[in-house]
Amino acid sequence: MPDAAYEAVVIETFEKKPLRTVLMIDDEFPTFSDLAAGESRDNAKRFRQKLLATAMYEGFKRSNMICDIENGIVADQSERLRKSDLVVLDYHLGPGENNSEQSIRLLRDLAHSKHFNTVVVYTNEPKLDDVWLEIISCIRGGWSRLPASLTDQPAAEWERLVEKELVPESHKEALMQFVARGRMGDIEPSIKSVLTGELEEREIATDILDIVLEALLHHQLGAIARDYSKLPSIGATGGFAGGVRWIQSQNAFIAILQKVDLPEDRSAPVDEKDPVGIMAGLRKALLAWQPNLVQILVSEIQNVLELDALATADGQLQKSDTQTALWYYLLQSLGTLDLERPPDVSAPIISIIDKVLDGIRQRLISDEELLRHASDALIGSLRETGWTSTDWPTPSKRLFEGARKLARADGLVDLQQTIFRLNTFFSTEDFARAHLTTGAIFRSVATDTYWVVSSPACDLEDRQPGAYQAWARSIDPLTAVVALRLERYPRVDRALKDATTGKYIFLEQSAGDQKAFKIVDDAGVPSYEFFFAHNRGRITRNGARKVFTANRLFVNEESPTGILSAEEFEIVQQLRDLNASRTLLVAGQHLSRIGVDFIKMPA
Numbered sequence: 390m391p392d393a394a395y396e397a398v399v400i401e402t403f404e405k406k407p408l409r410t411v412l413m414i415d416d417e418f419p420t421f422s423d424l425a426a427g428e429s430r431d432n433a434k435r436f437r438q439k440l441l442a443t444a445m446y447e448g449f450k451r452s453n454m455i456c457d458i459e460n461g462i463v464a465d466q467s468e469r470l471r472k473s474d475l476v477v478l479d480y481h482l483g484p485g486e487n488n489s490e491q492s493i494r495l496l497r498d499l500a501h502s503k504h505f506n507t508v509v510v511y512t513n514e515p516k517l518d519d520v521w522l523e524i525i526s527c528i529r530g531g532w533s534r535l536p537a538s539l540t541d542q543p544a545a546e547w548e549r550l551v552e553k554e555l556v557p558e559s560h561k562e563a564l565m566q567f568v569a570r571g572r573m574g575d576i577e578p579s580i581k582s583v584l585t586g587e588l589e590e591r592e593i594a595t596d597i598l599d600i601v602l603e604a605l606l607h608h609q610l611g612a613i614a615r616d617y618s619k620l621p622s623i624g625a626t627g628g629f630a631g632g633v634r635w636i637q638s639q640n641a642f643i644a645i646l647q648k649v650d651l652p653e654d655r656s657a658p659v660d661e662k663d664p665v666g667i668m669a670g671l672r673k674a675l676l677a678w679q680p681n682l683v684q685i686l687v688s689e690i691q692n693v694l695e696l697d698a699l700a701t702a703d704g705q706l707q708k709s710d711t712q713t714a715l716w717y718y719l720l721q722s723l724g725t726l727d728l729e730r731p732p733d734v735s736a737p738i739i740s741i742i743d744k745v746l747d748g749i750r751q752r753l754i755s756d757e758e759l760l761r762h763a764s765d766a767l768i769g770s771l772r773e774t775g776w777t778s779t780d781w782p783t784p785s786k787r788l789f790e791g792a793r794k795l796a797r798a799d800g801l802v803d804l805q806q807t808i809f810r811l812n813t814f815f816s817t818e819d820f821a822r823a824h825l826t827t828g829a830i831f832r833s834v835a836t837d838t839y840w841v842v843s844s845p846a847c848d849l850e851d852r853q854p855g856a857y858q859a860w861a862r863s864i865d866p867l868t869a870v871v872a873l874r875l876e877r878y879p880r881v882d883r884a885l886k887d888a889t890t891g892k893y894i895f896l897e898q899s900a901g902d903q904k905a906f907k908i909v910d911d912a913g914v915p916s917y918e919f920f921f922a923h924n925r926g927r928i929t930r931n932g933a934r935k936v937f938t939a940n941r942l943f944v945n946e947e948s949p950t951g952i953l954s955a956e957e958f959e960i961v962q963q964l965r966d967l968n969a970s971r972t973l974l975v976a977g978q979h980l981s982r983i984g985v986d987f988i989k990m991p992a
Contacts, residue, residue: 395769396676398762402685403642403675404668406692408474408507410455414495415479415511418442420458436460444651444664445477451662462491472504477667480512480520489520493527493617500528500623500641505691508643509671518565521627521634521645523613525568528638531622532611536604543600546593550601557587559609567606569627573599574800628677635674644674681796685766693759694749706745715741718988722852733927735823736851770795808885809903812895820935820963824851825870825926828969830896830961831937839906840872840918841894841964843976851925867921870939871976874916875906891971896962908975915975921953928960935960 419436436442442458449456454475462482476499482491492510499506514520526532536547550556563584566576573581584605585598593601611618625638634645649665663669680688705711722737753759774791782788789804796802820829826849829842842849849868854861861869875894878884884893884905896904909915921940928935937960940953964972 392769392772394765395772398685398766398769399675399680400672401762402689402692402766403507403680404672406696407505407688408454410457410473411449411475411477412457412459412473413442413445413477414459414462414482415442415477416460416482417479418458418460420460423460440651441648441665445667448660448662448664448667452668462495474507475671476506476508478508478510480510480514489523493524496524496641496643497528497617500625500638502640504640505688506641507671508641509667510643510645511648511667512645513648515647517634517645517647518561518629521629521636522561522565522568524643524645525625525627525636525638526610526614527617528636528641529568529571529622529625530614530617530620532607532614532618534622535607539600539604542594543597543604546597546601547604550591555591556608557584557591557605559612560584564606564609564613565629568610569629570801572800573603573606630677633670633673633677635678637678637680642675642678644671646670679797682763682766682770683796686763689759689762690753693753693756706748714988715744721988722850724853733823736927739821739823805882805885806903808888809881809895809897812885812888813897816895816965816968817962818965820928820960822963823928825849825868825922825928825937826963826969828964828966828972830875830894830964831872831958832961833956834959835956839875839877839896839961840920841875841908841972842870843873843915843917843972844869844871845973846969849926851927864921866925867923867940868926870920870922870926872918872920873908873972873976874918875908876910876916878905878907881905894964898961908972917976923955931957931959 415438417436417438419439419442423436446456446458457473478492478495480489480492481487482489496508496510499508510520510524512520536544539547560580560583563576563580566580567573569575576584581602584602588598588601588605589595623639625636627636628634636643636645646667651664652659660666660669719737719741722740723734726732726734774794776782776791782791786804789807793799793802793807817830822829825842827842827844827846830839831842832839848861849870854865856862878893881895881903884895884907887893888895892907892909894906894908896906898904919942923938923940926937926939928937930936936957938955938957940955942951943954944951963969
């Protein structure tokens with residue numbers, strides 16, 4: 390039974406605070422412009438649910454929500470639709486009375502948008518399980534991976550089933566249980582045994598039953614998802630227990646509700662703020678979702694940022710002298726520009742953004758309501774475990790199992806994957822700089838060799854070196870960079886067991902591609918290398934890759950005194966600040982050489 394304090398936090402975080410604007414989309418609802426055009430016979434026939442639209446509009450208005458109505462979707466409206474806090478969407482928008490194509494396309498767009506979207510799919514379709522199954526199948530996509538990737542005996546057996554028309558018919562219960570989290574283990578044993586029995590009747594060997602069964606489920610879900618089955622798979626989870634149906638995918642939460650008629654007896658008691666139960670149904674779906682603490686915290690931070698205007702709450706940033714000072718800092722960083730051929734000015738802008746964000750971070754971690762909210766969610770979640778002070782688990786597999794349960798990830802993650810993700814999250818982040826800086830991890834595409842930048846950040850600023858930096862000034866716009874060469878460690882599991890020694894860097898460039906690198910050898914000695922980065926170490930794009938060009942020094946038989954050769958390198962990730970600073974110690978750089986931003990009075 391979920392804790393009452395936890396449930397109150399969920400409603401506050403995902404309903405009461407963020408839902409301030411609502412957009413209703415239904416081809417049988419009149420828009421305000423339709424109403425202004427006046428009654429006509431065509432309008433009366435087309436807008437058959439005018440009374441329902443009016444009741445819903447008045448209910449949202451009484452709840453102090455700004456409401457708008459659309460009865461169709463066109464391309465130039467899509468961005469506006471994504472910015473509504475709550476979207477109430479008719480499932481069958483057309484074309485045609487029973488066509489869901491427009492709605493599915495919009496739901497996928499909302500899942501991919503940068504704005505978190507709460508959606509109620511409000512439908513006359515009586516088979517809500519079918520609606521749920523179609524939506525989650527189409528949103529997730531990626532079903533064409535199987536059976537296409539089958540090999541050996543499973544591939545041969547699948548071909549036989551298709552050629553002889555022996556592919557079993559779909560079982561809706563199995564499909565729903567599988568697609569809810571994409572896990573075979575979630576299918577009830579009694580239902581799974583029926584499916585495996587059908588495959589055994591078709592002479593599928595026992596040792597490949599599960600492989601063929603998963604391919605069968607993908608095949609059947611692909612048929613439901615139509616062309617979306619060929620698109621890359623995106624994360625989506627869902628639930629359908631107790632008549633409450635919900636889907637969560639990336640930046641969209643979707644509740645699926647049955648349309649209800651307005652009571653004919655207008656004197657009967659009705660909730661004027663929620664006359665047809667939209668908000669009550671949404672609330673049940675949010676509670677059935679049971680978001681974990683991290684999801685609650687991220688969403689509550691977003692609420693604070695949107696509602697409290699933290700960026701403009703910094704009194705210093707409102708002052709003219711502060712704004713002038715930051716302009717002066719910006720101009721000094723830019724130097725002389727040729728405005729006929731504007732250069733990349735991202736680096737100094739990123740520096741200004743960093744300073745603004747520091748102030749926002751300080752206000753977030755001192756926000757009493759945010760901390761109280763998160764504390765209630767944490768304690769409420771922990772009560773679900775049933776742990777007491779006498780049997781509280783120590784760091785162990787049992788503690789991990791508790792964490793997995795609290796994250797709603799039972800059966801989805803294992804111990805090594807989790808500890809690896811924890812170390813990568815604590816130590817690395819996506820690279821978001823305009824030029825090289827301390828802790829940037831890069832690799833040679835040609836040799837797949839990795840390094841981490843270990844020069845002080847102040848030596849890597851994208852600006853002309855001062856007069857006292859004679860050598861650096863003489864080679865400008867080349868920038869000398871010290872980097873530690875990283876040694877690939879073959880056993881990720883062993884590196885994780887030794888992670889607290891700080892000898893390793895953990896990377897995951899793509900899902901499941903776990904890498905561990907040693908920073909120093911067994912004697913604690915790092916492997917240095919010097920690079921001369923072109924264009925002051927500025928980062929450019931080569932397709933989807935972030936790259937820079939630098940000269941490396943090579944010695945061979947033809948050039949025993951060394952030769953500098955230019956090469957393109959790819960930025961992989963960035964060490965977080967504390968981890969990046971530690972590489973300076975490893976490289977023998979003095980921490981006192983970390984530059985701080987002060988600007989002297991000009992003459």
